[in-house]
Amino acid sequence: MAVYVAKRDAMELRVHENVDVLSTNLADYISELSEASIKERGAFTLALSGASIVTLMGKLCESPYKRTVDWAKWYVFFADERAIAKNHADSTCKQLRDTLLAKVPIDHSHVYSINDSVPVEQAAKDYEFVIRQLVKTRVISASEIHDCPKFDLVLLEMGPDGNVASLFPNHSALDLEEEWVTYITDSPEPPPERITFTLPVINSASNVTVVVTGVNNAEAARMAIDHESAGVPARMVSPVKGKLVWFLETAAASKLQSVQFSE
Known part of the structure; x- marks a missing residue:
């Protein structure tokens, strides 16, 4: 299973020969971070974004991860979510429940989904309140740099316009500095209403993938990684004191320039 690795500025790039290899190596990586976080502070806090991410995490339901991961100490959050019912087919929460939660013993009270019974603005406020309470009780670490939560891992997928979470190019949400969670009502991808972490929260994480x-x-990967466009949200992902790793498969990495990979 070929994996090619390179360093570019403060980021690490890992290119995989296909999606299956990427999924396996992503499971390895998450498992390693989980073990390290639990050993250090007794918990692993994961914030994820996107249905594709949930699918790629499916390897964690298999051996050896299903047996070796300390699932009881996982706390799961959503770096963004559509403002739709939790039982809707397009809900990331439902997809996570069907793909992972039904197959591994994560405590369901440790999975923090948005309030789907209120308007999206209120849902964002409610979600931020929940996270602030968990920072106070030290379930989530606090960032040493920003007044922000410090998740052990923020796991993002990138879209064809370079968006991450629900932070889209040229959107005013990219400029927010005080809020931890915000909302949008004009997503270029349906549905238009979503909640999302802000960049300061993403960039306060111990690890961002x-x-x-x-x-x-x-x-979009070329523009973000080769610094071809300042307007690509994925390019703005730069953990202040954390580690940034890109997981790509070969097709997605096909336009990268001036990157020297080693096997």
């Missing part, structure tokens, strides 16, 4: 698959995302 951006996952990119498919040739349709290759141009």
